[in-house]
Amino acid sequence: MDSDAYSIFPFDINISPPSISSLSTDALSLIFETLILTNTSRNEGLPLSQLIRASQVCHDWREITLDSPLLWGRCISLNHPILLEEQWRKEILRRSGKAPLWIQGKMLMEKITNFFFAIIKEEWERVQVLDVILVDSSDMWNGAWAPILRPSPMLQIFKLANEFSPFTRYPAPFLTDHAPQIKIFRSSNISFNLHAPWISHIQELTIRGSFSLPDVLAALRNMRKIRHLQINFTNVGSDVVECPSPVHLPDLEELMIGNCRHRIWAPVLATIASTQCRSFELASNCGL
Numbered sequence: 001m002d003s004d005a006y007s008i009f010p011f012d013i014n015i016s017p018p019s020i021s022s023l024s025t026d027a028l029s030l031i032f033e034t035l036i037l038t039n040t041s042r043n044e045g046l047p048l049s050q051l052i053r054a055s056q057v058c059h060d061w062r063e064i065t066l067d068s069p070l071l072w073g074r075c076i077s078l079n080h081p082i083l084l085e086e087q088w089r090k091e092i093l094r095r096s097g098k099a100p101l102w103i104q105g106k107m108l109m110e111k112i113t114n115f116f117f118a119i120i121k122e123e124w125e126r127v128q129v130l131d132v133i134l135v136d137s138s139d140m141w142n143g144a145w146a147p148i149l150r151p152s153p154m155l156q157i158f159k160l161a162n163e164f165s166p167f168t169r170y171p172a173p174f175l176t177d178h179a180p181q182i183k184i185f186r187s188s189n190i191s192f193n194l195h196a197p198w199i200s201h202i203q204e205l206t207i208r209g210s211f212s213l214p215d216v217l218a219a220l221r222n223m224r225k226i227r228h229l230q231i232n233f234t235n236v237g238s239d240v241v242e243c244p245s246p247v248h249l250p251d252l253e254e255l256m257i258g259n260c261r262h263r264i265w266a267p268v269l270a271t272i273a274s275t276q277c278r279s280f281e282l283a284s285n286c287g288l
Helices: 025-040 046-054 059-066 069-073 086-095 110-126 197-201 213-222 262-271
Strands: 101-107 127-134 157-161 184-186 204-209 228-233 254-258 279-282
Touching (some): 025 046, 025 059, 069 086, 101 110
Parallel strands (some): 157 184, 184 204, 204 228, 228 254, 254 279
């Protein structure tokens, strides 16, 4: 048989390399960033897994990922098993450099809880997204949350579920009124100033606790960009409330009111004027 008639290579060895190998560093960086952003909202652990795998594919990819602190900062996934190892907790935080931090997940184990509190103590000023679920109240009264009372120049999203009223010991308002970029605040029983400057640009807000109805109605006038609003009253009082003139909230899409009677939710509805609201919900404990 002619030796040239058969080859163990079924393709031309001179063929150009796969197209992904020819992509520029900027293009690959954009792909990695898009991948992280797309998957963060779906599965908080997936972006970190993908980023670690990408950093181990080849030398070029490793250089790109290690030179992208923004990507590592967006992958503080508390549920990811790799964070159970102390060396990885330190390494991921180191790779984030000075980039904004996205912290997401449940604090299921003590070592993860300690890691979380260490971050907000040392790095609170660069936290951009905080979306966590608490499952244990044992550490809620020891002052570990005090750092969030500092100004928050980068914070955009604050979500804290299953909380245990950890801030009632602190007289200072949440965020010390300084959170120029915050858009979403979803939490309960946390002290904050209804008339803080950040109220004017908030888009999603949960109001719950000892706020009086007049205070809430007055604050609505500053919520010009609000899209989703949830109000749960615990201090309804007994006084008759006079409805102020209507407040136009042009972007309001969803309104939820709970834990109140007709004399409470009626003034709220009478105060709000919106042409965009597509969803209105009264909790089952609201009398009609």
